[in-house]
Amino acid sequence: METTRNHVRRRRVLSVGAALTAALALPSTRAVAHPGHPGPGTPAPPLPAEYGRGWQPLKPIGSGPRQEHAVAALGTRLYVVGGIHPLPDGTFETTGHVEVYDTRTRRWTRAAPLPVPMNHPNLAAVDGRLYVLGGLAGGASWQALGDSFAYDPRTDRWARVAPLPEGTERGSAAIGVHGRYVLLAGGMRTLAPVPGGLQDTVDTVSAYDVVTGRWEALPRLPEARDHVGGAVVDGVFHVLGGRDRGQENVRGEVFALDPRGRRWRTRASMPTPRGGIAAAAVGPVIYTFGGEGNPAEHTNGVFSETEAYDTVRDRWYILPSMPVPRHGTAAAAVSGTIHIPGGGTRLGGAPVDTHDAYRPRRGR
Incomplete structure (x- = not known):
């Protein structure tokens, strides 16, 4: 594999070769596109998709288009939770x-819906259950919700769990799982999906104990982030990329937290x-x-990049x-294969x- 010094040159080549992710029921809410960008229901014109080299097409989402949702796996099943979808x-x-996508049968089915509709939900899988810990919802302005739920696939039921503490409600956080703890880093409290609308990014970091139902505050991120990647590897919580108060304000820094040491460290930045x-x-x-925020022409503002970070x-x-x-x-990931259902194809x-x-x- 090539080193980071050769990444820029190689990225140009790759982009040419493959130009082509039971309780309270509230009413669903409608919204327009993100600030300053094309209207809803207008995906980019399809381009020839170049599969191979590790990529494969799978059966489309059963209920149709979805964006700003969350994804998690329980065993061999993939769950797509919440988000937004277009109306006529x-x-x-x-x-x-x-x-629910069964990776063995390659079939989509429906599970019980979230008691409260959300986009940008914070989702994690722990010990055979799904946990949704807050998200965003609303009409003219999407606001943070603290509502939290646990899903048991054996009963196909959602149950309320402790909400996010007051003042820490948010959606679009980086998510990681460390033992019995779900970790949330960053996120946003407000996303006004209108031109020039507020995007309120935070640096808050929280931990939820799925056994005791208690929340704990952890050291804040070095910088605020939302729409950010997250994963725990070998006990260390990694927060990758993201943005700060707007699609164009993209970031490449990677921060790592060992919950035992309670100190953030800066690691190698994204190419x-x-x-x-x-x-x-x-x-x-x-x-x-x-990702979103690509300034290059003929990209519809969307990144095609696939980049891998070796934590060792x-x-x-x-x-x-x-x-x-x-x-x-x-x-x-299910059995070493990473599934990416849905998403948006333009800003x-x-x-x-x-x-x-x-x-x-x-090895890569």
Whole structure:
């Protein structure tokens, strides 16, 4: 594999070769596109998708296009939770729908919906259950919700758990799991999906104990982040890339926290700073996909980059680009294959039902 010094040159080559992520029921909410960007329901025109080199197309999301959702895996099943989807009148609806993809049968089914519809939900899988710990919802302005729920796949039911403490409510946080703790870093309290609308990014870091139901504050991030990647590898919580108060304010820094030492450290930065990424870990490597805020022409403002961070060597590697570049999606690994369902294909809201997967080669 090439070193970081050769990343820029190699990235240009790759981008040419592969240009082409039971309780309270509240009403769904509608919204327009993200600030200053094209209107909803207008995904980018399809381009020839170049699969191979670890990439494969899979069956599209069963219920149709989805964006700003969360993804997690329980066993061999992949869960797509919440988000937004387009309506016939050109607006978006925040949804609580939960779609389940069985990686063995390659079929989509429905699970019980979230009791409270959310976009940008904070989702984690711990000990056979799913946990949604806050998110965003609303109409003209998406506001943070502290509502939190646990899902048991054996009963197909959601149950309320302790909400985020007052003042820490947020969506779009980096998520990691450390033993019985779900870790949340950064996120946003407000996203006004109108031109020039407020995007309120935070540096808050929290831990939720799924056994006791208690919340704990952890040291704040060195810098505020939202739409950011997160993963725990070997007990260390990594927060990768993201943005700060707007799609164009992309960041490439990587911060790492050992919850026992309670100190953030700065690691090697991403070759391509990006927000709105999908991220998942396989072994000691964290893989990052796509993102939003690409200033280059003919990209629709979306990144196609696939970049992998080796947590042992503190080094980045550039891998084959996404066949269908997207942002506003999420990723989860099942048996070493990383699934990336849904997302948007242009700046702002442009949901698609695309579901593809990347299988890393051994050692990368």
